[in-house]
Amino acid sequence: MIAGLAQNGFLEEAFNIFKDMPQINVVSWNAMVAEYSQNVFVENPFETLKEMQLAGVKPDSTTFTSVLPACTQLGTLEEGYAQSGLS
Known part of the structure; x- marks a missing residue:
């Protein structure tokens, strides 16, 4: 749906809808x-990725x-690499 x-x-x-979900899985x-990432909010994927990791979702x-x-x-590219946790 999201x-x-x-x-x-x-x-x-x-x-x-996403923020009101009681438990958010990796698919959401x-x-x-x-x-x-595909819309005009280019920097939000990085913030969302950080929030995802802080929420304990791998x-x-x-x-x-x-x-x-x-x-x-x-x-x-360096930012993406850093965000991946691989650095």
């Missing part, structure tokens, strides 16, 4: 990371693949 709303231009509505986190390969477009737009 991804469907966001992909159809209802990013704010998707975020409101990935949906938000991907949508922020990012997966889908998470990092979703952050790559933001790294490209910002020209900050």
Whole structure:
């Protein structure tokens, strides 16, 4: 539902549903990371990734693949690498 709303231009509505969820799994986190990365909120994927990790949800390969477009737009491969926790 979150991804469907966001992909159809209802990013704010998707975020409101997301933040009201009692427990958020990696799939829901990935949906938000991907949508922020693909929309005008280029820096939000990094913030969302940090929040995801602070919430104790382990990012997966889908998470990092979703952050790559933001790294490209910002020209900050180093930032993406740092956010991955691999540094």
